[in-house]
Amino acid sequence: QVQLVQSGAEVKTPGASVKVSCKASGDTFNTYYMHWVRQAPGQGLEWMGIITPSGYDTVYAQEFQARVTVTRDTSTNTVYIELSSLTSEDTAVYYCARGGTGTAAAGSLDYWGQGTPVTVSS
Amino acid sequence: AIRLTQSPSSFSASPGDRVTITCRASHGINNYLAWYQQKPEKAPKLLIYATSTLQSGVPSRFSGSGSGTDFTLTISYLQSEDFATYYCQQHFSYPYTFGQGTKLEIK
Numbered sequence: 417q418v419q420l421v422q423s424g425a426e427v428k429t430p431g432a433s434v435k436v437s438c439k440a441s442g443d444t445f446n447t448y449y450m451h452w453v454r455q456a457p458g459q460g461l462e463w464m465g466i467i468t469p470s471g472y473d474t475v476y477a478q479e480f481q482a483r484v485t486v487t488r489d490t491s492t493n494t495v496y497i498e499l500s501s502l503t504s505e506d507t508a509v510y511y512c513a514r515g516g517t518g519t520a521a522a523g524s525l526d527y528w529g530q531g532t533p534v535t536v537s538s
Numbered sequence: 539a540i541r542l543t544q545s546p547s548s549f550s551a552s553p554g555d556r557v558t559i560t561c562r563a564s565h566g567i568n569n570y571l572a573w574y575q576q577k578p579e580k581a582p583k584l585l586i587y588a589t590s591t592l593q594s595g596v597p598s599r600f601s602g603s604g605s606g607t608d609f610t611l612t613i614s615y616l617q618s619e620d621f622a623t624y625y626c627q628q629h630f631s632y633p634y635t636f637g638q639g640t641k642l643e644i645k
Contacts, residue, residue: 451634454580461574461582461625461636477633478539511581516629523629524572524587531581 418442420512420529427535433500438512446492449515451525452486452497462508466515467495488509502536509533522538528531540565540628544637553614559640561626563607570630573602573611576639577622587609587629609620618644 423437431504438450450465464484471488480499490511495512510532513525541564551557561571569589574582584593586602589609597635613620621644626637 459574460639461627463627463634463636466632466634475632502611511582516584516587520588520591523570523634525574525582526584526587526593528581528583528594 418514418527420514420527422510422512422532425533425535426473427537428502430503430536430538431499432502432536434502434506434534435496435498436510436512436534438495438497438529440493440495440514446490449518449522450486450488450495451513451515453511453513453525455511455531456505456508459508464497464510475500499534502534504536507534539633540567540631542628542634542635542637542642543624544624544626544640546580546640547638548641548643549619551616553616553618557612557613557616557642559624559626561604561609561611561637563628566606567630569605570628571602571604571609572627572629573600574625574627575620575622576625582625583625602630616644 419441421439426434437511454462465486467474467486474486483500485498510514512529516526518523543562546562571589572587573585576582590602601612623639623641625639
C-alpha cells in the first residue's frame with residue numbers, strides 16, 4: 417500500500433520561504449519520479465516541478481524557476497519542496513505525487529499526498 | 539507550454555446518464571493525456587493515462603478516447619459518487635499542464 421504523507425499546514429508572511437515535506441512508504445520509493453502540484457483556493461491544479469529517482473535532476477515550471485527547489489532524501493524516502501519570496505498568490509494546497517511507471521504511464525500521477533495548506537498573509 | 543482547454547467548465551447531469559467531457563490541446567501530445575477526479579477537500583485521483591488506459595481499480599464505466607489534440611472522458615452510467623471535478627493533464631512534455639477543470643453536478 418503506497419502512502420505519501422505530507423507535513424502539516426503552514427502560515428507564512430510575505431517574503432518568507434516555506435519548505436514542505438512528503439514521506440513515502442509502502443513501495444520502492446527510490447525508483448520513482450516525484451512531482452509537486454499546487455491548487456489555489458477555488459482554482460485548478462498547477463504543476464510545479466519534478467525530481468528524478470536519484471535526486472540529481474529536476475525540472476521546474478517556468479513561473480517557479482527562480483524561487484523553487486525540489487530535493488529528495490533517499491535515505492528517509494522523503495521529498496521536499498521549498499518556495500521562497502512568498503506572496504499572497506502562493507496561498508494554496510501543495511501536493512506531492514508519484515510519477516507513473518512504464519512508458520505509457522510516465523508523467524501521469526498515480527499516488528498523491530494528502531496536501532499541505534500554505535497560507536501567506538501579513 | 540502546452541495549453542489544455544476543457545469543455546464544458548461545468549454542467550449538471552442525473553444518475554444513470556452518460557456524460558462526456560472534452561479536452562483540447564494546443565499542440566499534439568502523442569496521446570499522453572491523463573484524467574483525474576477530484577472531490578472537495580481531497581487529493582486528485584488518477585482515472586486514465588495515455589488517453590485510454592484505465593488505472594488499476596477504476597470502474598469500467600470510465601473510458602477515455604481521442605488522438606492528436608482532441609480527447610474525451612466518458613462516464614457511461616453516472617453513479618452518485620461520480621459527481622466531482624475532472625481534470626485532464628498532458629504528460630507528454632515539460633512543463634506538464636492541466637486543463638482548467640470540469641465540475642459535474644447533480645441535476
